[in-house]
Amino acid sequence: MFKITNSNTSNRERTREVNNLTILRARNIDKNYGDKEVLKNISFDISGGERIGLVGFNGAGKTTLANIIYGITLPDKGTIETGKESFKVGYLLQSVDYNVSDFHQDNMTSEFLEITSELGLKKVNSWENEHFSHLSGGEKLKIALANIWVSNPDILILDEPTNHLDLQGVRWLINQLKGYKGTVIIISHDRYFLDQTVSKIYELANKKLTIFDGNYTEYRIEKKKRYEEQLHQYDVQQKYKERIEGQITQLKQWAGKAHRTMREQEGFKEFHGVKAKKMDRSIKSKMKRLNMELEKNKVERPSEEKKVQFQFNAGDKRGKRMIEAKQLTKKFANRTLFQDSYFFINYGERVGIVGPNGSGKSTLIKMLLEKESISDGDIWKSSSLKMAYLSQDVADMPLNKSVIDSLGLTNREEIFHARTTLANMGMKEEKINQPIQTLSLGERTRVKLTKMLIQEHDLLILDEPTNHLDLPSREQLEETLSQFTGAMLIVSHDYYFLNKLCDTLLVIEDDKIKRIEMSLEQYETKKNMSADEGKKQLEEQLLRLDTEITAVISELSLLTPDSDRYQELDKQFLALTSKKKQLLAIE
Incomplete structure (x- = not known):
């Protein structure tokens, strides 16, 4: 344990000094799970006030590293040292699963209630236990976030904090983090959120940690630059190696010829013998020089980023109406989600559903899928409409079945198509025959996407489709969906994802569903304008x-x-x- 000492300086100077001090040191961290090596020789220093984004593919070890920092997982090798005895880490887990007993009216401080109110949860202290037992994912996350925030930790670890937050919650968290004095480590696949909140990126890849300065966009630019520079240096070295090896091959040919001539021509033995030995020495010299160069300055070929491929098929019915809602109303007991609402969706349109947590976004989707009843009004759907639905809940899958069995495929051609699709999305062959319960959340999402990919659809209904997907997978899915010719109806907290794909919105506000003919960015700008x-x-x-x-x-x-x-x-x-x-x- 190393110590942080306080000096008799002004508050401003002390804050600056603390922010420059190392509050946590990690040295030579290794972590294995059975035969699988997750982290190898990881070392880093974290200073007070730093804003760190921890990124990497699913399974790269991000949550494992966070658990080691938090103290609930021990490394197999290496040390974690903190700057003081009473070091506190606040940890928002990716899967929020708190019981009602975790939240009592007795320990709801004014600060806690103020934070929950700012997050859009009104009068939490007056909620009945029944309300706590039916919290949505977004409500659970907001309460957990407020609970951690008021504990004032030295390091705040947020694992996918925006997964269930509405736009109001995301904006609140961004603003709060800007004013937060402590250190923050954010594990997130939300590019917009990372761009707004972090100034340093820790990338986990191939069991190693690489550190980049800047936010997510700056990291991507710098990573590409480093890749191109390393590839150039590798190519230069390969050309140098080929040139030297070519010279050695030529010398070997000459030396062989000199040795043969020496044996064949009795009168020139001495001359050709000297010549052959000289060439042998030259070969050894060049070999030695090449080996020394490669040992001293060897440049490895940079590994290319894994490519994730999605491909959706769609019919061609653009412009025709597929869904129309009239006087649509939905009520639960004494609560009205929306009423007397009219909207439509045409073939080929890309529509985003926007509204605060609890406004009825997922309920609307269930009504379209006929999994939730209509209180009043009507929803008309084209008789030829082919819909595919991706739910945000990966817990609704048959956990004991293998990946292929869970897809319900019997046709050999379909099974081959599914295997190819899973491979294109980065799913390893050995995973395909494992039970669903052994897969990560991101891998389960890929299985769900595969079920959609192997069939032709007119409308994709996507409820938080990027949840649990790593950043490269999100970007590839975004790019593929932009090429999809069918219609899409999307609920997503991912600002960049929703803004890029959707040029029309269904906005749920003031107990109404309103169709808005603009992108999310245009809508937000218009709302904030005079x-x-x-x-x-x-x-x-x-x-x-x-x-x-x-x-x-x-x-x-x-x-x-x-x-x-x-x-x-x-x-x-x-x-x-x-x-x-x-x-x-x-x-």
Whole structure:
């Protein structure tokens, strides 16, 4: 144990001094689970006030390292030292599973109640025990977060803190972390959240830890730069090696010829013998120089990041209506989630469902799937509609069945397709025949996605699809879904994911479901704008659209309807006029 000493300095100087001091040291940490080596020779220092993002593929050892720092897991080798005797670590676990007994009205301090209120949970102290026994995932997480926050830990470890938080909760947590004086370690696959909260990235890969300065986006840029630099150095070294080995091969050929000539030509033995020995010495010298160079400055070929592949199939019915809700109402006892709501979804549209925790996002999905009753109103669905649903709950899978058995496949071709799909998503062959209960949460999500991938669908209903997926898998899923020609209905806390994929929103607010013809970023901007600012921006957008429409009409007038360019411009014209109609509706 090493000590931190206090000096008689001002509060501001002391804060700066503490923030520069090392509060935790990890040295030569190894951790194995049976024959599986998870961490090898991991060392790092953590200073006061640092904001660290811990990233890596599923199974890379992130939670294991967090458990070692917290103290609930011991390393097989190495040490963790802290800067003081009463060192406190606050740990928000990835799977929040607290009992009602963990929350008593007696220990609900004013600070705790203030935090839960800011997170959108009103009057927690007046909740009955019955309420605590039916908490949603988001409500559990918010209460757990508030409970940990008021304990004022030296290091705060947050394992996937945004998995069940609504946008209000995410914004609150981002703002709180900016003002938090302690050290924070965040395990997260939420790129937006990491960009807003951390200034250093710890990457776990191949049992090793690599440290990068900056937030997630800066880390990705720097990692790519390091990969390209190492690949260049490796290529240079390989060319040098090939050149030297070529010279050695040539010398060996010459030396062999000299040895043969010496044996064959009796009168030139001495001359060719000297020549052969000289070449032998040159070969040994070059071999020695090459080996020394490789030993001293050997550059390994950088390992490429694992590629995760998704591919969804869809029919081609774009533009046609698939779902329409009229006067839709949902009530539970005395509580109304939404009422008298109207919305529609067309084939090919990408729609995000937005609303605070408890507003009815998952309930709406269940109503569309006919797993929840309608209190009033009606939902019409096309008779030819083919839907696929990915729930956020991975606990609803048959835990004792193997991966293949859980998919319910009997056709040999389908089984082969499923195995190929799982492999493309990074699932190792030996995992496919294991029971579901032995898989990580991320691996279980991949199995669920596989079930959707092997069939053709018109509508993908995705409830928190990125939960438990590692960052590369999220980015690949995002890229693949952007190419999907069918319709999507998405509930997600992942701001980047939702904003990139969805250009239309179903917003649940004020007891209504409202269809909004804009992206999440546009919607958030509009909400935060004054009326005059919003009107000015809308006028500018309409002006730009009018200019584009005029340009398209001008070019169309010069073409014949049978030309490819005419068809292309005609589609562009329809898209522009549709966008203008949407903006005029907002106005």
